[in-house]
Amino acid sequence: MTAGPLAPRAAPLANAGSPAVLRAQGLSKRFGGLLAVSNVSFDLFPSEILAIIGPNGAGKTTLLNLLSGVYRPSAGRLEIGGQDVTNLSMEKRCHLGLGRAFQIVRPFPEMTVLENVTVGALFGKPGTKLAEARERAYTLLERTGLAPHAEKSAHDLNLLQDKRLEVARALATNPTVLLLDEVMAGLRPGEATEAVELVRGVRESGVSVLFIEHIMPVVRDLADRVVVMDAGTVIAGGTYQEVVREPRVVEAYLGGEVTDATDD
Numbered sequence: 001m002t003a004g005p006l007a008p009r010a011a012p013l014a015n016a017g018s019p020a021v022l023r024a025q026g027l028s029k030r031f032g033g034l035l036a037v038s039n040v041s042f043d044l045f046p047s048e049i050l051a052i053i054g055p056n057g058a059g060k061t062t063l064l065n066l067l068s069g070v071y072r073p074s075a076g077r078l079e080i081g082g083q084d085v086t087n088l089s090m091e092k093r094c095h096l097g098l099g100r101a102f103q104i105v106r107p108f109p110e111m112t113v114l115e116n117v118t119v120g121a122l123f124g125k126p127g128t129k130l131a132e133a134r135e136r137a138y139t140l141l142e143r144t145g146l147a148p149h150a151e152k153s154a155h156d157l158n159l160l161q162d163k164r165l166e167v168a169r170a171l172a173t174n175p176t177v178l179l180l181d182e183v184m185a186g187l188r189p190g191e192a193t194e195a196v197e198l199v200r201g202v203r204e205s206g207v208s209v210l211f212i213e214h215i216m217p218v219v220r221d222l223a224d225r226v227v228v229m230d231a232g233t234v235i236a237g238g239t240y241q242e243v244v245r246e247p248r249v250v251e252a253y254l255g256g257e258v259t260d261a262t263d264d
């Protein structure tokens with residue numbers, strides 16, 4: 001492992017005896033003179049929920065883009081299920097078990113909810129027959145609470161239902177790892193609670209989850225383990241309760257939301 005003193009690895013807790021489903025080793029990404037992600041290393045274990053947190057500009061989205069294959073790293077290595085995927089396309093990573101759901105939900109609005117998820121099922125496994133994809137899609141609508149809306153136009157869903165659709169579409173590709181990019185953004189507290197339950201259900205189905213989130217109560221309730229980034233590097237890792245007490249983390253947040261969130 002390449003983690004140095006400025007890039008400690010998060011202490012693995014859950015399922016740490018099992019081989020990692022996703023392993024980042026010394027990942028870096030440079031944009032011109034800016035090192036947006038610097039020497040980031042961590043493991044994600046089977047059925048684990050891992051949060052990546054950090055103040056604005058810490059490098060979280062860039063890291064997610066390195067994991068999903070939007071960007072190639074300037075340095076480092078990424079493995080999915082023990083296989084080196086550092087130079088593979090997004091599509092190949094998807095076929096190897098990496099799914100991603102976005103903060104800005106982008107369904108095909110003119111298609112029905114069922115059709116949207118069917119597209120995901122067809123994309124995730126080339127050669128899947130349409131009937132098989134529709135069946136898988138319907139099962140996922142049941143699992144994500146969208147079955148009653150299967151024949152609605154995706155355009156007619158509310159925000160929480162949109163988020164459910166985004167997760168269902170990502171799950172349709174049959175991932176072993178699901179990346180979630182601030183999917184709670186814009187939800188009211190009650191809706192966020194439902195979304196937390198949805199993500200727990202995803203984990204219970206055997207999928208590991210890595211998520212970026214700014215809402216600290218969500219991180220506290222959902223994450224088995226938290227990796228904290230600041231200025232591109234990992235500054236802390238551990239359980240939520242461990243990391244929010246780290247002086248470097250409190251300093252990075254300037255005593256803001258992290259300390260507030262430990263009080264309740």
Ligand SMILES: Nc1ncnc2c1ncn2[C@@H]1O[C@H](COP(=O)(O)OP(=O)(O)OP(=O)(O)O)[C@@H](O)[C@H]1O
Binds near residue numbers: 031034036056063
């Ligand atoms: N495509 C790009 N080109 C140049 N600089 C970029 C690019 N993408 C991100 N950056 C810069 O990299 C740094 C990390 O940005 P990133 O979006 O990854 O942070 P973040 O932790 O996701 O922030 P936020 O919480 O505000 O979304 C920032 O300084 C940002 O301006």
